[in-house]
Amino acid sequence: xxxxxxxxxxxxxxxxxxxxxxxxxxxxxxxxxxxxxxxxxxxxxxxxxxxxxxxxxxxxxxxxxxxxxxxxxxxxxxxxxxxxxxxxxxxxxxxxxxxxxxxxxxxxxxxxxxxxxxxxxxxxxxxxxxxxxxxxxxxxxxxxxxxxxxxxxxxxxxxxxxxxxxxxxxxxxxxxxxxxxxxxxxxxxxxxxxxxxxxxxxxxxxxxxxxxxxxxxxxxxxxxxxxxxxxxxxxxxxxxxxxxxxxxxxxxxxxxxxxxxxxxxxxxxxxxxxxxxxxxxxxxxxxxxxxxxxxxxxxxxxxxxxxxxxxxxxxxxxxxxxxxxxx
Amino acid sequence: xxxxxxxxxxxxxxxxxxxxxxxxxxxxxxxxxxxxxxxxxxxxxxxxxxxxxxxxxxxxxxxxxxxxxxxxxxxxxxxxxxxxxxxxxxxxxxxxxxxxxxxxxxxxxxxxxxxxxxxxxxxxxxxxxxxxxxxxxxxxxxxxxxxxxxxxxxxxxxxxxxxxxxxxxxxxxxxxxxxxxxxxxxxxxxxxxxxxxxxxxxxxxxxxxxxxxxxxxxxxxxxxxxxxxxxxxxxxxxxxxxxxxxxxxxxxxxxxxxxxxxxxxxxxxxxxxxxxxxxxxxxxxxxxxxxxxxxxxxxxxxxxxxxxxxxxxxxxxx
Numbered sequence: 001x002x003x004x005x006x007x008x009x010x011x012x013x014x015x016x017x018x019x020x021x022x023x024x025x026x027x028x029x030x031x032x033x034x035x036x037x038x039x040x041x042x043x044x045x046x047x048x049x050x051x052x053x054x055x056x057x058x059x060x061x062x063x064x065x066x067x068x069x070x071x072x073x074x075x076x077x078x079x080x081x082x083x084x085x086x087x088x089x090x091x092x093x094x095x096x097x098x099x100x101x102x103x104x105x106x107x108x109x110x111x112x113x114x115x116x117x118x119x120x121x122x123x124x125x126x127x128x129x130x131x132x133x134x135x136x137x138x139x140x141x142x143x144x145x146x147x148x149x150x151x152x153x154x155x156x157x158x159x160x161x162x163x164x165x166x167x168x169x170x171x172x173x174x175x176x177x178x179x180x181x182x183x184x185x186x187x188x189x190x191x192x193x194x195x196x197x198x199x200x201x202x203x204x205x206x207x208x209x210x211x212x213x214x215x216x217x218x219x220x221x222x223x224x225x226x227x228x229x230x231x232x233x234x235x236x237x238x239x240x241x242x243x244x245x246x247x248x249x250x251x252x253x254x255x256x257x258x259x260x261x262x263x264x265x266x267x268x269x270x271x272x273x274x275x276x277x278x279x280x281x282x283x284x285x286x287x288x289x290x291x292x293x294x295x296x297x298x299x300x301x302x303x304x305x306x307x308x309x310x311x312x313x314x315x316x317x318x319x320x321x322x323x324x325x326x327x
Numbered sequence: 328x329x330x331x332x333x334x335x336x337x338x339x340x341x342x343x344x345x346x347x348x349x350x351x352x353x354x355x356x357x358x359x360x361x362x363x364x365x366x367x368x369x370x371x372x373x374x375x376x377x378x379x380x381x382x383x384x385x386x387x388x389x390x391x392x393x394x395x396x397x398x399x400x401x402x403x404x405x406x407x408x409x410x411x412x413x414x415x416x417x418x419x420x421x422x423x424x425x426x427x428x429x430x431x432x433x434x435x436x437x438x439x440x441x442x443x444x445x446x447x448x449x450x451x452x453x454x455x456x457x458x459x460x461x462x463x464x465x466x467x468x469x470x471x472x473x474x475x476x477x478x479x480x481x482x483x484x485x486x487x488x489x490x491x492x493x494x495x496x497x498x499x500x501x502x503x504x505x506x507x508x509x510x511x512x513x514x515x516x517x518x519x520x521x522x523x524x525x526x527x528x529x530x531x532x533x534x535x536x537x538x539x540x541x542x543x544x545x546x547x548x549x550x551x552x553x554x555x556x557x558x559x560x561x562x563x564x565x566x567x568x569x570x571x572x573x574x575x576x577x578x579x580x581x582x583x584x585x586x587x588x589x590x591x592x593x594x595x596x597x598x599x600x601x602x603x604x605x606x607x608x609x610x611x612x613x614x615x616x617x618x619x620x621x622x623x624x625x626x627x628x629x630x631x632x633x634x635x636x637x638x639x640x641x642x643x644x645x
Contacts, residue, residue: 018483026499144625146575148582148595149617152602156613160606258488265490269583280491281583284498292498296491303486 008311012304019300023293024068028057055079077297078290082283090294094279096175098298101268101275103180105260105302108195112202113253117246119203120210124245125237127215135207143204147263151197151270158193166190168272194271201263202256209252210245217245247318254310257303369637379633382626389623393441402435405590415604418611425611428600436597437616444593447508448574454512455569459519460555460562466520467527468550478524484517493576497585504587507580511573519565526558560638567634571627578620594620 035043035051043051052058059067071078077090085093119139123132142150159167169190172183184191217223218241226240265277272278276295283291374380403409413430416422424433431439466477484492496510530536531554539549580586581595594616601612 014479015483015486018479019487022483022487023495026495140628141625144628145621146579146624148579148598149621152598152613152617156605258486261488262490265488265494266579266583277490280494281585284494284585287498287501289498292495296487296495299491300487303488307486 004315005312008308012308015304016301019304020069020072020297021065023297024065027289027293028061028064028068055081077294080288080291082286082288082291084286085288085291090290093291094276094294094298097274097276097279099177100172100180100273101261101264101277102302103184104194104198104267104273104275105257105264107184108198108202109253109260111195111199112206113249115199116203116206117210117249120207121214121242121245123207123211124214124218132211136211139204139207142200143208145201145204147197147201147266148270150201151194151267154193154197155270165192167193169194171272171274194267194273197267197270198260198263202260205256206249206252210249213248214241214245217241220244243317247314250310250314250317254307257306261299261303372637373633376629376633376636379629382629382633385622385626386630389441389619390445393438393445396438397435397442400435400438402432404431404435404439415607415609415612417609424615425609427597427612428604428609433611433615436592437594437619440592440594440597440616441619443504443587443591444574444577444595447504447511447577447587447593448570450508451511451515451573451577452566452569454508455516455519455573456562456566458513459516459565459569460523460558462516463520463523463525464527464550464554464558467524468531468546468554470528470531474524478521481517481521484514485521489514489576490579493580494583494585497580502585502588504591507577507587511576515569515573515576519569522561522565523558526561527554530554530557564631564634564638567627567631571624571631574627575624 035048035057049058057064068078075091077094080088080090080093082093119135123135126132155167158164166189170183170187172179174182220241223236223241226236231239261277264275265280267273268275268277269281276299280292280295283295411430413422413426413432415428416426416430418425422432422434424437426432427436462477466474487495492514493510496514497506500506500510502510527550531549536549536553539553577586577593578595578598581593581597582599584596584599586593586596586599597616598613598620601609601616605613
C-alpha cells in the first residue's frame with residue numbers, strides 16, 4: 001500500500017514538473033512575441049529590449065529556468081503584464097479566483113456522481129426497459145451537448161423565458177476560501193443554473209459508465225454465489241455488487257477532471273462568475289501571459305491532485321489494489 | 328460531458344477495447360488492402376445503423392450547404408457599410424432568417440461562417456492526425472527509453488485541461504486564421520498518439536513484421552508498408568473524433584470571443600453575438616446556428632459510435 005502510494009505520488013510530482021517546464025518554456029522562447037503583444041505594434045527596438053531585460057527574458061535559458069523554479073517553490077509565479085494589474089504578483093491577482101472555481105467543481109462533482117450512480121444503477125438493473133431506453137437517449141444527448149450551448153439554453157429557458165432563476169451570478173464581495181459557500185448559502189437561486197449545467201454535463205459519461213459497470217458486475221461468479229446461498233436481492237445488490245460496480249467510476253471521475261475544469265471555464269464565462277476560467281479568458285484577451293501560465297499550472301495541479309486522490313481512494317476501498325499495487 | 332475530454336474519454340474507451348483484443352491469441356492479421364470482403368462487410372454494419380447513416384447524410388448536407396449554397400444564394404457578408412440599414416431585422420422577405428447585429432443576412436452568414444469553421448476544423452484535424460500518428464507509431468515502434476520519455480510528455484500534456492492549454496497558447500501567439508489552425512492542430516493530438524502507440528507496439532513484433540526483418544527489410548519499410556496500413560481503421564476513428572473535436576473547440580473559442588477575427592467569422596462567434604442580442608428579442612440570431620451546430624455535433628458522435636461497431640467486426644474477423 002505504502003509503496004503504491006509512494007509511486008503514485010512520485011508520478012504526480014513528475015507530471016507537475018513537466019507541466020511547470022512547459023509553462024516556463026513557452027513564454028521564454030516567445031519573449032519577443034510577448035513584448036510585442038504587451039507594448040503594441042509601434043514600440044521601438046529600445047523599448048522591446050528594456051521590456052525583455054526588466055522581465056528577465058534576455059537571460060540565458062537555464063538561468064531563467066533556475067530563477068523560475070526557485071520562484072515556484074516560494075509560491076512566486078511571476079508578475080502580471082496586464083495594464084490594469086501591472087507588476088502585481090500573479091499569485092496576488094489569481095488567488096481570489098481559485099476558491100470560486102474549486103467549489104463550483106467540487107459541488108457539481110458531488111451532484112453528478114450521486115445522480116449518475118443512481119440512474120446508471122437502475123438502468124443496469126432494468127436493462128432494456130422503457131426507463132433504460134429513455135435514459136440512454138437522454139444521456140447520449142447530454143453527452144453530445146457542448147458546454148456553452150447547454151448553459152446558453154438553460155439561460156434562455158429558465159431565466160429569460162420562465163424567469164425562475166437569475167441569468168448571472170452577482171459579483172462576490174469577499175475573497176476568503178469559504179466565501180463562495182457563504183454566497184451560495186445566502187442566495188442559492190443564482191447558483192442553481194451554473195451548478196446544474198456543470199452537473200448535467202458530468203452526468204453523461206458517468207451514467208453510461210455506471211450502467212456498463214453494474215451490468216458487468218451482476219453476472220460475476222460472486223454475485224451468483226450470493227444469490228445461490230439465499231441472500232435477498234437487496235443484500236446481493238448492496239453488499240456484494242454495489243461496491244464493486246461503483247469503484248471504477250472513481251477512476252473515471254478523476255479522468256474527467258480536465259473536462260470539468262474546461263466546462264467550468266465556459267460556465268463561468270456564461271454566468272459572469274469571476275473564477276479561474278473567466279480570469280483565463282480575460283487574461284488571454286489582454287495577452288497577460290504570466291497570469292495565463294500561472295492559471296494553467298494551478299488548474300493542472302488541481303487535476304493531478306484530483307487524480308491522485310481518486311487513486312488513493314480506490315486503493316483504500318479495494319484490497320486487491322492495496323495489496324498488489326496493480327490496477 | 329464537456330469539451331474536450333469527452334473525445335479523449337471516447338478514445339480511451341476505444342483504446343481499452345483494442346488492447347483487450349490484442350491479448351487474444353493473434354490469428355491471421357492479413358493485409359488490409361487485399362481484403363475487400365471485410366470492407367464491404369464493415370460498410371454493411373455501418374449502413375445497418377440507420378441513425379449513423381442519417382448523421383452521415385446530415386454532415387454531407389451541411390458541407391454542401393456551406394460550400395455550394397453560396398453559389399445559389401447570394402448575400403452580402405463583407406461590406407459592413409452596405410448593410411447598415413438592415414441591422415437586427417426579423418425574418419422577412421429578402422432575409423429568410425433575419426439579419427444580425429451588423430446587418431448581415433443570417434442564412435448567408437451560416438454558410439459564410441460554416442465555411443471557415445469547417446475549413447479550420449478540417450485542417451486542424453489533419454495536422455493533429457498526422458502529428459499524432461507519426462509520434463505514436465514511432466514511439467511505439469522504437470520503444471525503450473525514448474518511448475518512455477515520449478509517453479511521459481503525453482502524460483504531462485494530457486493532464487492540462489484542454490481549453491486552458493488552448494487559451495495559454497493563444498495568449499502567447501495571438502490569433503489569426505493560420506495561428507488558430509496550428510494551435511488547434513498542435514494541441515489536439517496527444518490522445519491520438521497514445522492510441523497509435525498501442526497499435527504500433529501490438530503490430531511491430533507480429534509474424535509479418537518479423538518476416539520483413541528476416542528478408543532484410545528496413546524499419547522504414549515495416550512502418551510504411553505494414554504497420555501504417557494495419558492501423559487504417561484506428562486512424563479513421565481517430566480522424567472522425569479529431570474533426571469533431573477541433574470544430575467543437577473552434578466553436579467554443581468563438582463563443583469565448585476568441586474565434587476567427589473579423590471580417591471573417593465562425594459559428595461560435597455568431598452564437599456569441601447572437602446570445603448578446605437574445606435579450607432584446609432577436610431569437611433568430613441564436614436558434615438557427617445553435618440547431619445546425621448541435622445537430623452536427625450529435626451526428627459526429629453517432630458516426631463515431633457506428634465506426635467503433637464497424638471495427639469490432641474487423642476484430643471479430645481476425
